[in-house]
Amino acid sequence: MTRYLVLAGQTLVAVALAPALAGFIRWLKARLQGRRGAPPWQPYFDVRKLFGKEAVVSHTASWIFKATPFLVFGTTVVVASLVPVVVAQVSPFVVGDLFAAVYLLLLGTFFLALAGLDTGSPFGGMGASREMTVVALTEPTVALSIVALALNAGSTSFSQIVAHTLTQPSAALGPGHLLAFAALFIVTLAETGRLPVDNPSTHLELTMIHEAMVLEYSGPYLALIEWGAALKLLVFLTLAANLFMPWGIALSLAPMALLIGLVSVIAKLGVLAAAIAVLETRVAKLRLFRVPELLSVSFVLALLAVMSTFLAR
Amino acid sequence: MTLETLETLETMMDAMFSQLVMLGGSGMLLTGLIVLWRKHVPAYISAYRWQAWLLAAVTATVGYFGGDWRLYVVAGVLVALKGIAIPALLRAMQLRFGKQPQITPYVNTETSLLVAGLLVLFAYVLARPWVAVTDLPTREGLPLAMALLFVSLFIIVSRRKAITQVIGFLMLENAIALLAAVGTYGVPLLVEVGVFLDALMGFLVMQIFAYQIHDTFDTIDVEQLTRLRH
Numbered sequence: 001m002t003r004y005l006v007l008a009g010q011t012l013v014a015v016a017l018a019p020a021l022a023g024f025i026r027w028l029k030a031r032l033q034g035r036r037g038a039p040p041w042q043p044y045f046d047v048r049k050l051f052g053k054e055a056v057v058s059h060t061a062s063w064i065f066k067a068t069p070f071l072v073f074g075t076t077v078v079v080a081s082l083v084p085v086v087v088a089q090v091s092p093f094v095v096g097d098l099f100a101a102v103y104l105l106l107l108g109t110f111f112l113a114l115a116g117l118d119t120g121s122p123f124g125g126m127g128a129s130r131e132m133t134v135v136a137l138t139e140p141t142v143a144l145s146i147v148a149l150a151l152n153a154g155s156t157s158f159s160q161i162v163a164h165t166l167t168q169p170s171a172a173l174g175p176g177h178l179l180a181f182a183a184l185f186i187v188t189l190a191e192t193g194r195l196p197v198d199n200p201s202t203h204l205e206l207t208m209i210h211e212a213m214v215l216e217y218s219g220p221y222l223a224l225i226e227w228g229a230a231l232k233l234l235v236f237l238t239l240a241a242n243l244f245m246p247w248g249i250a251l252s253l254a255p256m257a258l259l260i261g262l263v264s265v266i267a268k269l270g271v272l273a274a275a276i277a278v279l280e281t282r283v284a285k286l287r288l289f290r291v292p293e294l295l296s297v298s299f300v301l302a303l304l305a306v307m308s309t310f311l312a313r
Numbered sequence: 314m315t316l317e318t319l320e321t322l323e324t325m326m327d328a329m330f331s332q333l334v335m336l337g338g339s340g341m342l343l344t345g346l347i348v349l350w351r352k353h354v355p356a357y358i359s360a361y362r363w364q365a366w367l368l369a370a371v372t373a374t375v376g377y378f379g380g381d382w383r384l385y386v387v388a389g390v391l392v393a394l395k396g397i398a399i400p401a402l403l404r405a406m407q408l409r410f411g412k413q414p415q416i417t418p419y420v421n422t423e424t425s426l427l428v429a430g431l432l433v434l435f436a437y438v439l440a441r442p443w444v445a446v447t448d449l450p451t452r453e454g455l456p457l458a459m460a461l462l463f464v465s466l467f468i469i470v471s472r473r474k475a476i477t478q479v480i481g482f483l484m485l486e487n488a489i490a491l492l493a494a495v496g497t498y499g500v501p502l503l504v505e506v507g508v509f510l511d512a513l514m515g516f517l518v519m520q521i522f523a524y525q526i527h528d529t530f531d532t533i534d535v536e537q538l539t540r541l542r543h
Binding site: 175178179292293296297299300303304307308 | 335336338339342346350422423426427429430433434437457
């Protein structure tokens, strides 16, 4: 019973923290660029304001357009409940593993692209086609870096991977681990629409990818999509933090361990978010035709990770 | 200390040693891949500098765990020669050629990265029997050194500019040095010094060649060398 309560609580923490993470990156980026910036908790106000507004839906839109925000938010919350955020308990029942998590997130992306096409606006179609190009190129990398992790731990279950890394800390410094982390980090940037693949803070039609797809959304729908996007970023960063550097995560349900787990995950997310903010301040957006180069770099990194874990033992 | 604790300590040291060598080797391989990805000569030079520093670190690590003080000397010379002197010479060379347009290789970036991935796979397969027969703690580094060897050969054949070919050659030389360090715990100091001198001489000769090419043809694009000028 306590186990389910704790798992539900962990999911709630992830959902509640997500806007703060997005706001923190935005705030830190503004400070780094010499601007004052909105406070980190600004996204909460935005979401509340959007929920109070009326939604405008195009006449040509079908049910897909209205269902997509719920699907995007719903799948992301389900994934957040699978990922070990605060506690990683080894249990005989594996509800969802790495494959399930990554492909549930992709389901949301797929529906977002459909909704972009649905309204028939040119920007939506452009964004959807670009998003699908990027996703098709990141897919092999995601699968390969999962394989690299799973080969190390002998399982694709989150808790097994965490437990394995905790028992063999030297493996965490191995090239297989580091290369897979680098590959997954590039993929995170591409999948969550950050620089250098997509610019999250622009509304310039010629360059945007994610923003072009959601251009037609307004009101509560937009709130759900924005919240879902923030949660997706949190989920990816949590994966990167807890699968590759699991130290501090709670292995039991004791209150003290849970508290340490919560504090450590917030600290790790803060470090990764700061890394993203610094990166986004330093690099410019890549030309769309150079994005495949970046993604093939990440693919080769993942390939090397698999090779060094699979062939070198 | 009992015998068992000593033994476990030794295996732990071995594991750490192998881990560190593997990390350094992978870092060197990554700098080779950076060259395939980036498009400007300064990025190539800094990738080479990083690679040289990593090679020095691996050599020093092998010296520490293998208990050979001469490898420290080699690491010191490596830093001075390949980590500082040759990059400075390369930068001087690049300044003399002036601002070059970005490098267009014979093979495009995506393909060359994938080819590099396949070459690494090939190196792993090739080095497998070799890794299986040795029980050196550094054996995991052998396929990495072979892979760097192939990747730098690929850099030499797939780039157009003379200066990038020179960098490819220097990386090839680094790969051989890495192979020597992890495969045999370093060759005798005298041989090492000879190799350093050879590398430096080779580099200087190539530099003169590149200058000559530049003066005669007003470009360092080796594509132009296939046509008769005079």
